[in-house]
Amino acid sequence: MGIENIGSYIDRASGKIYQVQKRTEAVNFSPVAGPAARLKGGSEDFITTCGVNLNPKSDDDSVFEMIEIDGTLHRLE
Numbered sequence: 882m883g884i885e886n887i888g889s890y891i892d893r894a895s896g897k898i899y900q901v902q903k904r905t906e907a908v909n910f911s912p913v914a915g916p917a918a919r920l921k922g923g924s925e926d927f928i929t930t931c932g933v934n935l936n937p938k939s940d941d942d943s944v945f946e947m948i949e950i951d952g953t954l955h956r957l958e
Contacts, residue, residue, distance in 0.1 A: 884902050884903070885902065885903045886902055886930075887902065888900075888901060888956055889901075889956075890957060892953065892954055893955060899933070901929055901945065901954065902927070902928055902930060904926050927942075933948065935948065938953070944956070
């Protein structure tokens with residue numbers, strides 16, 4: 882699994898700042914000839930570094946809805 886830190890986000894209601902990560906699952910690939918490899922390109926999900934799962938609310942990853950707790954995160958400028 883690949884993990885990429887995509888930035889700092891704020892919950893405007895509480896004022897708390899969160900670090901958001903994008904996790905990409907790797908897919909095993911075994912060609913007919915040659916060694917097996919792990920390729921990026923499986924499913925993706927988003928999570929805060931403190932473990933809150935997120936749903937993207939925008940195409941440019943600037944707004945997320947927090948799943949376990951009520952709140953919306955907005956990218957810090």
